C-alpha cells in the first residue's frame with residue numbers, strides 16, 4: 001500500500017467520532033513500536049517528522065523507514081511534516097515524498113499567516129499533498145522555539161472561517177489549552193487532588209464548540225496532546241531519572257476531543273517518556289549491558305504498549321483501517 005493523505009482519514013474520523021494519532025518519529029525503534037501496535041490493531045496512522053527529526057535522522061532515512069513499515073503492515077499511513085517553519089521546508093517535504101505538511105505561521109501576524117498558508121496550500125495541492133495550518137499559539141517547547149504561558153494565546157473563533165476560506169488549507173490546528181512538552185503546566189497553574197497529584201486546568205471546550213459552529217465538518221488538530229502518562233514518569237524517576245511535576249493533558253479530555261471535530265491528535269512527549277522508561281529500567285536491572293539491541297528492545301516494547309493504549313483507550317481508531325481503505329479505493 002502506498003503512503004496516503006489525510007483527507008479520507010479525517011472524513012471517517014469526523015463522522016465516526018474518533019481521531020487519528022499523529023506520532024512523531026525519529027528513529028527505527030520508534031517507527032517499529034508505533035507501527036507494530038497500529039498494524040495489530042488495524043488502526044490508521046499519521047507518522048510525523050519535525051525539523052529536528054530531519055536534522056537528527058535525515059529525510060531519506062525517515063521516508064524509507066516509514067515505507068518499510070508500510071510494506072509490513074497493511075494499514076493506511078500518512079507521512080506528515082510537523083511544524084513546517086517556512087515555504088521551503090514544506091516544499092522540500094512535498095517534493096521528497098511526504099503526503100501531508102503543516103505550515104506553522106501561528107506566531108505571525110494574522111495576514112502573514114494567511115498569505116504563507118495560502119502559498120503552501122497552492123503548491124501542496126498542485127502536488128496532491130494536504131496542508132495543516134495553525135491559528136492561536138500553544139505554550140511549551142517545539143524545536144528551538146519556547147513559548148511561555150504568558151505568550152500563548154487561544155484561537156479566536158471569529159477568525160477561523162475567514163482563515164480557512166482564504167488559505168484553502170485542509171485542517172486547522174487550534175489552541176484551547178494544550179501545550180508542548182512533558183512539563184505542560186507549572187504546579188502554580190494546577191490544583192492538587194487528594195493524593196497530591198497535579199491536576200491541570202481543563203481544556204477550553206467552549207472555544208472548540210464555537211469553532212465547530214463556524215466551520216462545521218472541518219477537521220481540527222490538537223497539538224501538545226500527550227498525557228505525560230504517570231506510569232512512565234514513575235519508572236523514569238525510580239530508575240535514576242529526575243522529572244518532578246511532569247504533567248500532561250488528562251485522557252478523559254482527549255477522549256472527549258476525539259469524539260468531536262478533533263480528527264488528529266499529536267503525540268510526541270509520551271513516546272519519549274515510554275522509550276526512556278524502557279531504557280532506564282533496563283540499565284537499572286542490567287548495568288553490565290552494552291549491546292544497544294538489548295536496551296532498545298525494551299524502549300521499543302514500551303512504545304508499542306503506549307501506542308496500543310492510545311489507539312484503544314484515547315483515539316478510538318482501532319479497527320478503522322478498513323473503512324478508510326474502502327474510501328481510498330472508491
Ligand code: G3H
Nearest residue numbers: 050052053142143180268
Ligand atoms: O511539537 C514538537 C514536537 O514534539 C517535535 O519536537 O522538534 O524536538 O522533534 P522536536
Ligand code: 13P
Nearest residue numbers: 181223224225226268269
Ligand atoms: P506533545 O509534546 O504533547 O507530545 O505534543 C507533540 C506535538 O504537538 C507535535 O507537534
Ligand code: ZN
Nearest residue numbers: 142223224266
Ligand atoms: Zn506540535
